[in-house]
Amino acid sequence: MKTYYIGADVHNNNTELAIEHSGNIVCRRSVPTTIPAIKEVLASVALCAISSNENVFKCYYERMIYEGMIPSNARHAVARKMLTVNCFGGPVIILFPL
Numbered sequence: 623m624k625t626y627y628i629g630a631d632v633h634n635n636n637t638e639l640a641i642e643h644s645g646n647i648v649c650r651r652s653v654p655t656t657i658p659a660i661k662e663v664l665a666s667v668a669l670c671a672i673s674s675n676e677n678v679f680k681c682y683y684e685r686m687i688y689e690g691m692i693p694s695n696a697r698h699a700v701a702r703k704m705l706t707v708n709c710f711g712g713p714v715i716i717l718f719p720l
Contacts, residue, residue, distance in 0.1 A: 628667060630660075639663060661701075668701040679704065 626648065631638040632655060641649040653659040671679040679700050686696035 664701040664704065665697065668697055668704060671704070672697065672700055 625643070627642045629640050629642065631640075635655060636652050637655045637660060639651045639653065640647050651663065653663055668679070671677060672683040674680065682703055683696050683700050686699055687693060691699070
Protein backbone atom coordinates (compact mmCIF):
# COMPACT_ATOMS: atom_id res chain seq x y z
CA MET A 623 0.00 0.00 0.00
CA LYS A 624 1.47 3.33 -1.08
CA THR A 625 0.97 6.47 0.96
CA TYR A 626 0.69 9.85 -0.72
CA TYR A 627 0.65 13.27 0.89
CA ILE A 628 -1.21 16.19 -0.61
CA GLY A 629 -0.09 19.65 0.39
CA ALA A 630 -1.81 22.94 -0.32
CA ASP A 631 -0.10 26.31 -0.03
CA VAL A 632 -2.62 29.14 -0.32
CA HIS A 633 -1.59 32.52 -1.73
CA ASN A 634 -3.72 35.54 -2.63
CA ASN A 635 -4.50 34.68 -6.25
CA ASN A 636 -3.58 31.01 -6.54
CA THR A 637 -3.22 27.85 -4.50
CA GLU A 638 -0.29 25.51 -5.10
CA LEU A 639 -1.15 21.82 -4.69
CA ALA A 640 1.43 19.06 -4.67
CA ILE A 641 1.22 15.28 -4.29
CA GLU A 642 4.24 13.69 -2.67
CA HIS A 643 5.32 10.06 -2.40
CA SER A 644 8.55 8.91 -0.74
CA GLY A 645 9.97 12.42 -0.72
CA ASN A 646 9.38 12.98 -4.45
CA ILE A 647 6.73 15.30 -5.86
CA VAL A 648 4.55 13.17 -8.10
CA CYS A 649 2.23 15.92 -9.30
CA ARG A 650 2.06 19.69 -8.86
CA ARG A 651 -0.84 21.91 -9.80
CA SER A 652 -1.66 25.58 -9.41
CA VAL A 653 -5.33 26.57 -9.27
CA PRO A 654 -7.04 29.89 -8.65
CA THR A 655 -7.84 30.56 -5.01
CA THR A 656 -11.58 30.28 -5.58
CA ILE A 657 -14.00 27.91 -3.96
CA PRO A 658 -15.09 26.19 -7.23
CA ALA A 659 -11.49 25.56 -8.37
CA ILE A 660 -10.35 24.11 -5.04
CA LYS A 661 -13.58 22.14 -4.72
CA GLU A 662 -12.99 20.55 -8.14
CA VAL A 663 -9.49 19.44 -7.14
CA LEU A 664 -10.71 18.00 -3.83
CA ALA A 665 -13.54 16.18 -5.58
CA SER A 666 -11.12 14.55 -8.01
CA VAL A 667 -8.77 13.55 -5.18
CA ALA A 668 -11.70 12.07 -3.24
CA LEU A 669 -12.84 10.15 -6.33
CA CYS A 670 -9.31 8.79 -6.76
CA ALA A 671 -9.20 7.70 -3.11
CA ILE A 672 -12.54 5.90 -3.18
CA SER A 673 -11.74 4.18 -6.50
CA SER A 674 -8.48 2.74 -5.23
CA ASN A 675 -7.83 -0.30 -3.06
CA GLU A 676 -9.08 -0.52 0.48
CA ASN A 677 -8.28 2.57 2.53
CA VAL A 678 -9.99 4.58 5.24
CA PHE A 679 -11.68 6.92 2.78
CA LYS A 680 -13.08 4.08 0.67
CA CYS A 681 -14.41 2.42 3.83
CA TYR A 682 -15.98 5.73 4.89
CA TYR A 683 -17.57 6.12 1.43
CA GLU A 684 -18.94 2.56 1.45
CA ARG A 685 -20.37 3.08 4.94
CA MET A 686 -22.16 6.23 3.76
CA ILE A 687 -23.63 4.34 0.77
CA TYR A 688 -24.65 1.44 3.02
CA GLU A 689 -26.44 3.87 5.35
CA GLY A 690 -28.48 5.18 2.40
CA MET A 691 -26.61 8.31 1.31
CA ILE A 692 -26.68 8.95 -2.43
CA PRO A 693 -23.27 8.53 -4.13
CA SER A 694 -22.71 12.20 -4.99
CA ASN A 695 -23.32 13.27 -1.39
CA ALA A 696 -21.08 10.45 -0.16
CA ARG A 697 -18.25 11.67 -2.45
CA HIS A 698 -18.65 15.18 -1.05
CA ALA A 699 -18.55 13.77 2.49
CA VAL A 700 -15.27 12.01 1.65
CA ALA A 701 -13.79 15.26 0.30
CA ARG A 702 -14.80 17.08 3.49
CA LYS A 703 -13.37 14.24 5.60
CA MET A 704 -10.05 14.47 3.76
CA LEU A 705 -9.82 18.14 4.68
CA THR A 706 -10.41 17.43 8.35
CA VAL A 707 -7.85 14.62 8.65
CA ASN A 708 -4.96 16.96 9.41
CA CYS A 709 -5.76 20.63 9.22
CA PHE A 710 -3.91 22.18 12.16
CA GLY A 711 -2.36 25.33 10.72
CA GLY A 712 0.26 25.73 8.04
CA PRO A 713 -0.15 23.88 4.77
CA VAL A 714 -2.99 21.38 4.62
CA ILE A 715 -1.63 17.84 4.53
CA ILE A 716 -3.99 15.08 3.47
CA LEU A 717 -2.85 11.50 3.85
CA PHE A 718 -4.42 8.72 1.83
CA PRO A 719 -3.10 5.32 0.85
CA LEU A 720 -3.60 4.00 -2.70
